[in-house]
Amino acid sequence: xxxxxxxxxxxxxxxxxxxxxxxxxxxxxxxxxxxxxxxxxxxxxxxxxxxxxxxxxxxxxxxxxxxxxxxxxxxxxxxxxxxxxxxxxxxxxxxxxxxxxxxxxxxxxxxxxxxxxxxxxxxxxxxxxxxxxxxxxxxxxxxxxxxxxxxxxxxxxxxxxxxxxxxxxxxxxxxxxxxxxxxxxxxxxxxxxxxxxxxxxxxxxxxxxxxxxxxxxxxxxxxxxxxxxxxxxxxxxxxxxxxxx
Amino acid sequence: xxxxxxxxxxxxxxxxxxxxxxxxxxxxxxxxxxxxxxxxxxxxxxxxxxxxxxxxxxxxxxxxxxxxxxxxxxxxxxxxxxxxxxxxxxxxxxxxxxxxxxxxxxxxxxxxxxxxxxxxxxxxxxxxxxxxxxxxxxxxxxxxxxxxxxxxxxxxxxxxxxxxxxxxxxxxxxxxxxxxxxxxxxxxxxxxxxxxxxxxxxxxxxxxxxxxxxxxxxxxxxxxxxxxxxxxxxxxxxxxxxxxxxxxxxxxxxxxxxxxxxxxxxxxxxxxxxxxxxxxxxxxxxxxxxxxxxxxxxxxxxxxxxxxxxxxxxxxxxxxxxxxxxxxxxxxxxxxxxxxxxx
Ligand SMILES: Nc1ncnc2c1ncn2[C@@H]1O[C@H](COP(=O)(O)OP(=O)(O)OP(=O)(O)O)[C@@H](O)[C@H]1O
Ligand SMILES: [Mg+2]
Numbered sequence: 001x002x003x004x005x006x007x008x009x010x011x012x013x014x015x016x017x018x019x020x021x022x023x024x025x026x027x028x029x030x031x032x033x034x035x036x037x038x039x040x041x042x043x044x045x046x047x048x049x050x051x052x053x054x055x056x057x058x059x060x061x062x063x064x065x066x067x068x069x070x071x072x073x074x075x076x077x078x079x080x081x082x083x084x085x086x087x088x089x090x091x092x093x094x095x096x097x098x099x100x101x102x103x104x105x106x107x108x109x110x111x112x113x114x115x116x117x118x119x120x121x122x123x124x125x126x127x128x129x130x131x132x133x134x135x136x137x138x139x140x141x142x143x144x145x146x147x148x149x150x151x152x153x154x155x156x157x158x159x160x161x162x163x164x165x166x167x168x169x170x171x172x173x174x175x176x177x178x179x180x181x182x183x184x185x186x187x188x189x190x191x192x193x194x195x196x197x198x199x200x201x202x203x204x205x206x207x208x209x210x211x212x213x214x215x216x217x218x219x220x221x222x223x224x225x226x227x228x229x230x231x232x233x234x235x236x237x238x239x240x241x242x243x244x245x
Numbered sequence: 246x247x248x249x250x251x252x253x254x255x256x257x258x259x260x261x262x263x264x265x266x267x268x269x270x271x272x273x274x275x276x277x278x279x280x281x282x283x284x285x286x287x288x289x290x291x292x293x294x295x296x297x298x299x300x301x302x303x304x305x306x307x308x309x310x311x312x313x314x315x316x317x318x319x320x321x322x323x324x325x326x327x328x329x330x331x332x333x334x335x336x337x338x339x340x341x342x343x344x345x346x347x348x349x350x351x352x353x354x355x356x357x358x359x360x361x362x363x364x365x366x367x368x369x370x371x372x373x374x375x376x377x378x379x380x381x382x383x384x385x386x387x388x389x390x391x392x393x394x395x396x397x398x399x400x401x402x403x404x405x406x407x408x409x410x411x412x413x414x415x416x417x418x419x420x421x422x423x424x425x426x427x428x429x430x431x432x433x434x435x436x437x438x439x440x441x442x443x444x445x446x447x448x449x450x451x452x453x454x455x456x457x458x459x460x461x462x463x464x465x466x467x468x469x470x471x472x473x474x475x476x477x478x479x480x481x482x483x484x485x486x487x488x489x490x491x492x493x494x495x496x497x498x499x500x501x502x503x504x505x506x507x508x509x510x511x512x513x514x515x516x517x518x519x520x521x522x523x524x525x526x527x528x529x530x531x532x533x534x535x536x537x538x539x540x541x542x543x544x545x546x547x548x549x550x551x552x553x554x555x556x557x558x559x560x561x562x563x564x565x566x567x568x569x570x571x572x573x574x575x576x577x578x579x580x581x582x583x584x585x586x587x588x
Contacts, residue, residue: 054484077490085488091481094585095503104499105489137585157489 004063005030005161005192006051011060013046013216020046021057022216028161033193035203035224038213039239044196047213048163051194052083065160081109084154088166090146092138098125098149099134102156110157117156124152128182144175148182155186162186164195198243204228212236278557289547302551303558306542310559313378313538319370323381326361329354334388338573340580351392358385374452378533378541380562382452386524386534387566390459391517397460398467403497405472416468423465428523431458436530455527463520470512474505507581514574518567535559 006028013021020043028034036044049055050062053069053076062069064079093101102121106112112120125131128148130141138146147167154162164183168176180202187193187206197203203210204224211221212233220233231237281297285304292299303310312323333354336342362381365371404416423431435458436451443449478501486496506513528537539559543552 052488054487080488080490083488087481087485089479089481091479091485093482093485093500093504095500095507095581105486105491108492108495108499109490139585153489 003030004028005032005065006194007061007063008047008050009061009063011047011050011057011062013043013050013055013057020216021050024060024216024218026211026218028192028194029208030160031190031192032208033187033206034195035207035210036194036196036213037198037200037203037210037239037243042213043216044213045165048085048165048194048196051161051163052080052085054085081157082160083163084157084159084161085163086147086150086154086165086167088170090138090143090150090170092146092150092153094138097135097137098130098141101138101149102153105153106156121152121156124155125149127155127185128152129178142175143171144178147171147175147179151179151182151186159191161192161194164193164197166196166198168197168199200228200240200244212239214239289551292551298554298557299551300554302548302554306545306548306555307558309379309542310535310538310555311379312381313533313541314376315378315381316370316372316376319364319372322361322364322369322372323377323379326358327381327384329361330358330384330388334392337392340577355389374450377452379538380535382533383521383524383535386456386459386527387517387521389456390463390520390524393460394463394467394520395513397464399471399502401464401468402471402475405468406475420465420468423462424469428458428462428526429529431462432527432530434458451530451532455530455532459520459524459527463516466516466519467513470509470516471502471505473512474507474509475501477508478504507577510577510581511574514570514577518570521566521570522563535562 004027006026008024008026011021011024012019024047026047036048038044046055050057050069051064056071057069065082067075067079069075069079093104096104099118099121102124103114103117106117106120107114110117122131122134125134128151130145130148130152133141133145133149138149141149151167167183168179171179176199180199183193183195184202184206193206195202195207207224209221210224210227211218212227212235213219214235220227220231220236222230227236228240231240276297278298281295282300283292283295283297284300285291287301289299289301291301308317308320312320315323333347333350336350337347360366361369362377363372363374401416401420404412405420407413407416432455435454439449439454440447482500482504483496486500491500524534525536527534528540531537533541536559539555543549543555
């Protein structure tokens with residue numbers, strides 16, 4: 001088995017002439033839980049969206065599970081099969097039931113039979129504690145429930161890596177915990193996780209490593225304990241002062 | 246509690262007033278159409294004495310209006326053909342019947358329709374399309390028009406939003422060109438200019454040309470409606486599909502179009518209603534659809550004075566179809582938007 005799940009080497013990314021990611025280097029080990037934080041606009045979303053090629057990079061190289069992300073569509077397809085993503089806005093399919101949300105990609109992409117897809121989906125919905133809502137539509141669920149469905153939907157592809165882009169930022173405070181609990185359980189199952197979040201308690205308890213981004217660069221990376229208790233970088237200290245207040 | 250009864254008392258007053266005004270306004274019509282009207286299967290003299298409607302004109306001319314100059318002994322054929330086509334359309338209107346069998350029905354129904362109407366095989370006597378007329382033609386032009394224009398419109402809408410410049414350009418020019426001219430012009434072009442463009446041996450019947458013109462014209466309008474729907478689908482839906490590895494084609498078929506179409510149910514069916522009513526324009530290129538056969542019925546000098554009754558009769562036929570489509574629109578909206586917790 002490969003030692004590293006994700007490698008970014010000297011990655012540069014531009015939106016027309018706006019330099020978003022500047023010479024980003026990052027290695028994520030297999031099974032590692034990495035938390036990414038940083039001020040708004042620092043390029044956190046852009047970086048993790050490069051990992052499953054929702055965005056393309058202009059220079060440097062990105063390897064995911066040993067496959068290089070380039071313009072070869074087969075590589076992109078292969079990588080997307082093993083990388084799941086959870087979005088801030090859930091992005092569930094509103095015209096499909098919770099169960100159908102979790103079976104669609106299984107039948108279309110993994111070519112599983114309807115029965116098999118449904119049993120996989122029910123197992124995952126049980127795991128995120130929402131199996132009783134399987135026949136409802138996303139519009140009939142609370143934000144926290146929707147986000148748990150979105151996690152189950154991603155997991156239905158049996159990914160080896162999960163990317164989370166601020167999964168709790170769009171939630172009312174009382175629903176944050178139910179989603180973080182599910183993510184914490186997922187973390188203990190040994191999956192590789194990269195999570196953009198400002199939930200510092202979650203980062204402390206779950207992350208193996210925390211990185212801090214500012215203006216398109218990774219400016220500090222450390223174990224959670226060192227990261228929060230001994231921040232070296234002044235910008236990180238300011239940032240922590242703001243989010244922890 | 247008190248304010249509620251107050252409101253409902255006010256409401257009741259308004260209801261009574263509105264009903265009163267409507268009843269007053271409609272009474273003369275009711276009087277003309279029902280109270281003072283002459284009913285039954287009588288001759289034109291029966292209507293001499295009355296100011297009311299003369300319904301015998303319909304019992305006399307009804308079959309000419311509905312079936313045109315189709316041979317009188319064979320009227321069961323256009324009746325059955327229309328019922329088949331209409332039945333297929335009605336079943337298609339209910340999404341719970343969408344399956345492979347329906348696809349086959351859409352191949353079978355047009356073939357059966359044309360066989361029944363045209364004859365010449367299976368022991369059916371041959372009836373040239375110049376003798377077809379009335380409601381079957383209106384139904385045919387509408388059902389084929391909507392049935393073919395809808396998929397074509399979806400393709401055009403996808404083309405217009407395509408990332409490939411050539412496809413985008415072709416779809417956009419087509420839509421803009423067609424929307425820039427009235428249907429009558431398209432019908433004229435199809436009737437008089439198309440034959441000049443085709444190789445000399447080719448001879449396409451007027452009916453086919455009119456049908457094709459309606460399809461091509463409607464497709465451009467539907468394309469714009471569908472495109473408006475596709476633009477309401479958030480970018481996040483595409484991203485979710487990409488992240489799951491769903492192909493672009495399947496993203497459109499399974500995720501984008503179902504959402505897009507459910508957002509534009511009302512304007513889509515509005516366009517369908519327009520198609521039905523616009524079929525009356527083919528009278529201009531001498532095809533005997535319902536309005537044309539109504540006018541042919543009035544060519545009879547004996548009944549000519551009763552043109553209002555005849556127009557009311559076909560107006561009621563159009564209204565029934567259009568009203569049904571309006572109801573259909575409502576029920577689709579209920580099934581696809583409200584019941585899923587979407588606003
Ligand atoms: N499609 C785009 N076109 C142009 N600029 C963009 C685009 N998407 C993002 N940007 C810019 O790139 C920068 C980085 O954006 P990104 O979304 O990665 O930030 P972020 O760290 O995730 O911020 P947030 O915490 O607000 O989500 C921002 O300045 C943003 O304005
Ligand atoms: Mg972001």
